[in-house]
Amino acid sequence: MGSTSSDMAAASLAVMLERVAEGDRSAFEEVYRRTAVKLFGVCLRILPMRQEAEEALQEAYLLVWRKAATFDATKGSAMTWLITLTRNRAVDRLRSAGRFVAGPIELADQVPDPAPAASSKLEISQDERRVAKCIGTLAASDAELIRTAFFEGATYAELAERAAKPLGTIKSRIRRALLTLKDCLS
Amino acid sequence: MTAFSTDDDLLAAELAFGLIDDADRHLAEQRLVEDPAFAQAHQRWQAHAAALFADPGEAPRPSTWTAIVSRLPANDITSPRSRASLRWWQTGTVAATAAALILGAVALRAPTRIFVRVPVAEAPAAPMVAVLTGAKGLVTISFDPASGRMTSVASGLDIGHHSPELWAIPRDGKPRMMGIMNSSAPGWAKVPADARAILSAGVTIAVSVEPLGGSPSGLPTGPVILSGEMVAV
Secondary structure (H helix, E strand, C coil): CCCCCCHHHHHHHHHHHHHHHHHHHHHHHHHHHHHHHHHHHHHHHHHCCHHHHHHHHHHHHHHHHHHHCCCCHHHHCCCHHHHHHHHHHHHHHHHHHCCCCCCCCCCCCCCCCCCCCCCCCCCCCCCHHHHHHHHHHCCCHHHHHHHHHHHHCCCCCHHHHHCCCCHHHHHHHHHHHHHHHHHHHH | CCCCHHHHHHHHHHHHCCCCCCCHHHHHHHHHHCCHHHHHHHHHHHHHHHCCCCCCCCCCHHHHHHHHHCCCCCCCCCCCHHHHCCCCHHHHHHHHHHHCCCCCHCCCCCCCCCCCCCCCCCCCCCCCCEEEEECCCEEEEEEECCEEEEEEEECCCCCCCEEEEEECCCCCCCCCCEEEEECCEEEEEECCHHHHCCCCCCCCCEEECCCCCCCCCCCCCCEEEEECEECCC
16 A cells, blocks of 8 residues: 555545545555645635634645545545535534534625635635635625635524514525526525 | 435535535435435545645645554455455444454564654744734734744834734734834734644735723724734745
8 A cells, every 4th residue: 555656646635535545645645645625725715813724724634544545536626525515514513512603794895805816816726716706706794604604514494583674685685696606606 | 216306416426525414424325325316426525525725735844644654454354355345434443353353463563663754944943034014004923833922013004093914814814913013113022822723834924903901802803904924934
């Protein structure tokens, strides 16, 4: 077991994950080497305390080691799989810490979109650029609701409570935004 | 199977963004297994959701990898393909059983050589500086993570009978109080723990105009007049 570094350099992330599923530790290290920077960014976005983010990152990679066999390359990209797993781990941590304060959500549309313009970033992928562009076409408060759901693990019910709006209003608002997003992305 | 509707697609999106409550989520997750069209839609939305993390990220400390390796089960070398057919929640149990069975063989395995190839400096040790600019005035901040202390120097900062207050704002957008600064002379201060924990390169530092003595609420109440980004020296 174990791969040589030259065949690893050429292999895709998906292939590396398959090797991780076989218990190949050098492949696991290679996955870490290629993705730790991005996934640490994911953790930091959800858990701004560096120590918490590092803990979440460790847990995420331990899950990668254990669950690599569940990754199916025919069903999506390896990076999406890794980001989703890491996001879920970090959000669980955020929620389980007992210190999470769900602040009120301000829905006034004059609130500027806090996300930096996609064009200001160089290392952004095509996908990220497209999604950022399409999110930018939504009302700032709708975009904020979607981001809060994803980054803080807030469900419809929580969003409604935090925004002090009826559940039905929040639901239809987000659904409409999701459809707009879909049109823009297709 | 019925035709894939807009509602189905929305449900896939709601699942991917984490919008639905536990009960609905379990139902939707069940559908992932049974309905390939739904699973495909969910996959698409998952990719969109993942792209919300547009940040290029940053390198974790080298100790992170060491910690991961030390937490790997030493004997976790179950037959991998047998795992592939399992649902994930069964994996743990089966892996544990198999691991117990092959414990003897594992003891004979030579340890894998581990070396960290993510080249990163120990971030907390590096001092950081920020130059804050705005319509008027200039503030420079330096922060020494080793001691947790900062210095601040302001020039051309005249806000009358108000106090300029410093804030550290990381990616989550929530300001952490760093304290009042002296607008007429250089100042030295210990940075409060909340702010210290999130101070790193890339964090925004801002000065807001507050009532004398500082923000009463713990959050900025007045306008932000200067801002800049922390950079490692």
